Amino acid sequence: MVEQYKDRKKQNSLELRDQQINALNNWVRLLQKALTVEAENGFKNIHGRAEHFNSFLSREIKEFKSPLLSNEIDKKLTLFAKSFDDYPTSDLPIKRRLIIDARQLLYRLSKEYQIKDIPSPPKLRMSDSQSTANDIRQHLRIDSPLGEVKGVGTKMCECFAALNLFVIKDLLFHYPRDYVDYSSLKRIFSLVPGETTTIIATIRRSNSYTSPRNQNLSILELHLEDMTGRIKISKFFIGRRFSKRSFLKKQESLYPKGTIVAVSGLVKGNSYGKSFNDPLIEVLEHKQALLKSQTIGRILPIYQLTDGLKADRLRQIVHSVIPLALDLEDPLPVNTRESLSLLDKGEAIKQIHRPRNQEYLKKAKRRLVFDEFLFLQLGLLKRRLELGKCKAPSLFINKEREGFTEQFLKLLPFALTNSQQQVLTQIESDIAMSKPMSRLVQGDVGCGKTVVAIAALLRAVESGWQGAFMAPTEVLAQQHYLTLCKWLPQLHVTVELLTGSTAAKERKRIFADLSNGNLKIIVGTHALIEESVSFRRLGLVVVDEQHRFGVNQRNLLLNKGLHPHLLTMTATPIPRTLALSIHGDLDVSQINELPPGRTPIETQLMPSSERYQAYEAIKEQLDIGSQAYVVLPLVDESEKLELRSAIDVYHELSSEILSEYKVGLLHGRMHSSEKKGIINKFVNKEIEVLVSTTVVEVGVDVPEATMMVIDHADRFGLAQLHQLRGRVGRGTKDSKCILIDTAKSLASKNRLEVLVNSHDGFEISEIDLRLRGPGQVLGTRQSGLPDFALANLVNDETILESAREEAEKILKSDPDLIQNKLLKIMLDDYWNRLVTKTQLN
Structure with a gap:
């Protein structure tokens, strides 16, 4: 333990010194740049954004402190600072000499304190297991049932069926939902806590023990080093059977001193330094040995799973059938792919499951996203063409006489x-x-x-x-x-x-x-x-x-x-x-214009602790003859969500806080005649305060309503809040909307501040789209959004535009897709699957 502590202390000391050297070099570069600009401008004491050159130099020298600087250097810098104070009144030769001397001193400092370049890490030699590819393509086809794949039994077929996967083609189109990137190869010194990465290092020693606090937890520690530093790895074993000394000794023997290992995992950081917890490890015969692991040093796909199907097993099965992706026919001709810089379809499928690197993954995603958008746009544009062939009533307008x-x-x-x-x-x-x-x-x-x-x-x-x-x-x-x-x-x-x-x-x-x-x-x-x-x-x-x-x-x-x-x-x-x-x-x-006379609605954000102030603001509006809304997300109290409900707030306001005013309640569970009656009463001012759920989001138009309080505003989307806010300000009076934020988080506050600062529905909807996604923005299952596998309407706008242009080009030359038979088959298949999942507008 003493040796381990010394290692960590030494490592931390080295890292601290390097940080100090970095800070010094950054400061030197900043001053050198200022001195160069001043010399190039004829020593005129130029004025920067905030101050003159001499003031900037003097201040920077006085304020900069570093333990690396000796007393002698400190004294010299102090003299330079004083000289630069007098710089504006000095003669030109003195100015020139001062700048030359300052640049020479800074140059000596930068040469004396330099971080040595970290050597690049050794290359990993990956095994691609291509030897079995031809064998698989001889025995299986793209439409073969998954039960014919080696290692897939009846139970696993049931698991795949739960994910709607039945044949190999289904599995190839079951894209990863995310990735863990172990492809970044680094030296120990360069590791950054929070990053996933891979290192190649040598084992200095190993030890194992059972946790004194938990007898079910045993730990194997490996201490590694390379030419830039040292790091500790911990492997955890949970269960009493792993606490036996014989088992732990056997684990230690797998990693003898001097062995070279490849390690992939998440870098952790704490007061003792950097470490890996439960990473992937493979022992190498030598640094250039072929890596057997199919996960270490790679970009690891993460798939949607179901009960009984483990991540590693699914990756193995997908990996075994990837060669069959090359048998997929490409609906786009070579010249189209080349003009749009798109990968071949089969190669894109291969790279989406087993990317060679981030660049190939990006290319694969772009191709497959393009396909999704292309099929969508082809379908929509075909529908438009077919509609254009129909004969509609011509609603002729007689301009010679005044019509309705x-x-x-x-x-x-x-x-x-x-x-x-x-x-x-x-x-x-x-x-x-x-x-x-x-x-x-x-x-x-x-x-x-x-x-x-x-x-x-x-x-x-x-x-x-x-x-x-x-x-x-x-x-x-x-x-x-x-x-x-x-x-x-x-x-x-x-x-x-x-x-x-x-x-x-x-x-x-x-x-x-x-x-x-x-x-x-x-x-x-x-x-x-x-x-x-x-x-x-x-x-x-x-x-x-x-x-x-x-x-x-x-x-x-x-x-x-x-x-x-x-x-x-x-x-x-x-x-x-x-x-x-x-x-x-x-x-x-x-x-995109509002009618004249409409004044912007003042919007204010309040924490839940100031809710009483919102009610006081309502009273002020009621006392001058206006009306108000109080909107809540729930009709009734919920056991799962600690939210105030419309019914509870109605009772609270009508019997206590606003008892002297006429308060009404409106929510979706009411019978339509009840709702109609309540709204009519509100319109006729028989109700002054309407406590409601989002039933009032659209359709309620009461010009005298000038105040709205939205409680638990953090539970609504921005576009929906903007819609609700639009229920006030429909007359000529000044109107106000108070958003009560109960989330108590900076993210929630920043999100709601968007409404406080903007009344532009398009801007608000754009931000809401980026924050919550299109399905939630439109707020309904029948929104018409297709269930994209990869495409993202927020991030893939340029690909969508490109796909639409290509769809228009294809239909212009071949409106019935007679010359694009494969494209037509795939398009029909896409829309058939889409119709069963969603109703497309």
């Missing part, structure tokens, strides 16, 4: 913004054509998408057709219906609401009016896609918050007409990457 749309726009108490007018013009141009429009309108909360949708619906009506307006919730459908009822009766255009709670008698009347054409516009929820709903002449379908509907639901409504035009809308702004992925078959428009 012009009358509606005149009724509005405001003019359309330039952005609204531009999008409406795009829509009118689309619906005048005889091919179906498919357009997505994106816009921030409160930008006026609904007004544009109403104008488009009125164009359909004045052309002699009917319109349907579908929303995902009854609350939102009710809100759209009330908005339409404000204007359409004045134009003598009929409008009705159809939801799951519509009475049977009403439904019967609505169905009859729709089918005979008397009803021009219908607003509703999923009830619109019921079989009993029949239109006489459906010309335009508007779908709000469209990402909440699956493609089948959307198509069921479209199929009630003869290829009607489709206008979809979302208030969750989607970055271009995401829009291309899930809306690649749609034209995308953006309303």
Whole structure:
């Protein structure tokens, strides 16, 4: 132990000295650079960013301290500092001499204190086990059942079946979910705690013992060295049977003194120095010996597992069938691969499972991500081409007379913004054509998408057709219906609401009016896609918050007409990457202006300890005649989550804190008639404070509501918080939103600060996308996102753009993929698998 302690002390001392030398050399380089710049500028005492040259030199010399500097050097530096204080008033020859002397002294210091270059580590000779490759390819095919692979029995086949892996091809397309990189080969001195790496070193000694604190734990320690330093390795054995002295002695004998070993693992660091705990170890006959291990010194794949399937065993099986990847046909021709700098498909599969190095892994990922995006874009663009061949109703607009749309726009108490007018013009141009429009309108909360949708619906009506307006919730459908009822009766255009709670008698009347054409516009929820709903002449379908509907639901409504035009809308702004992925078959428009008079909502972040201040702020708003929301993530108390619930907070506010005010409760478990009643009371100011869950996220429009408190804001995504915040500030009064952060972490605080500093929905959505991923941003299983194996919509934007360009090029020359038969087969297979997993918008 004494010798071990001395070794560690010596190692720590050497490392400390090297740190001091590094600091000294960095300081010398900084001063030398300043002296050079001053000399090049004619000794004019140039002014830097914050101070003059002489002030900078004098301060740096006075402040720098190093135990490496002798008393004599210290005295010289002190004299230089004083000389530089007098530098501005000195003559030119004195300035020149001073700079030359200073540079000479610094040069001597840099030469005296240098870290010796660390010799590069020896190379590892890897075994690729190619001898069995030909044998495997003779006996197995890419579509052979996994049960035919050597070492795979019935039980393992059941494990593979649990992962939907049945044939060898399935296994090859079961990509690693992560990697451990042992490919970085280093000398002991260069090891950095927290990194995974590999070293080749010599054993100085070994010893073993059973832990005095835990008789079930035995430890083998190996002390290694190379020409740059020393390090300790610990191997752990858990179990009483391993505590026998005979076992431990046998372990020691496996690693005799002077043996060369290759070691891969995670470098640990503590007060005693650096070490490896339970690394991978292989004894080498000599430094140039062939390495037998298939893991040491390599990039190790980490796979998704299931019960009964161990990581090492799965790696062995995948490794054994990798040669069959070369039998995979490549759907892309050689010239395409070369122009896009893509690996061959088989080589990419091989490198994704067994990468030669990080560069090859990067190339393999790029090729396979490209394929995923290519199949997605081909499918979306083909759908778009097929839709373009269909004949749609041409909603002709007679510009010579004032139609419903012009009358509606005149009724509005405001003019359309330039952005609204531009999008409406795009829509009118689309619906005048005889091919179906498919357009997505994106816009921030409160930008006026609904007004544009109403104008488009009125164009359909004045052309002699009917319109349907579908929303995902009854609350939102009710809100759209009330908005339409404000204007359409004045134009003598009929409008009705159809939801799951519509009475049977009403439904019967609505169905009859729709089918005979008397009803021009219908607003509703999923009830619109019921079989009993029949239109006489459906010309335009508007779908709000469209990402909440699956493609089948959307198509069921479209199929009630003869290829009607489709206008979809979302208030969750989607970055271009995401829009291309899930809306690649749609034209995308953006309303990027807010109507005049809308003031930005002041947003404030509070810790949970200051919750009472938020309630005081609510009281201030209520006392001047405004209304407020209090939003919570849960309806009721949860045993698993320590969160305040809407019901608990409602009782607390109504009976104690805000007992003198009218407080209401709204949540998703309520019957639709109850929800409707509560919202109406809030609209009519019979309720002053509405305690709610995210039911109010969309569709509730109360201009007098100027205050919102979102409790447990850390439990919501940024895009969702932005949506919620948009429920206030809908009038002309100043509005405020308070976010209560209960997470008590810096990461949570920094995330929520994004909302405090930004009101740009696209910026917020982009940040949210990077933090949480697209599935959570869209917040629904029916978001339309495919289940990518490797592709990442955040990081792979350039590959997506490239794949879309290639898809357009392919379909332009071969729209039915007749000349690309293999690509067509793989595309059909991709979309068949996709449809079974998700509903793609």
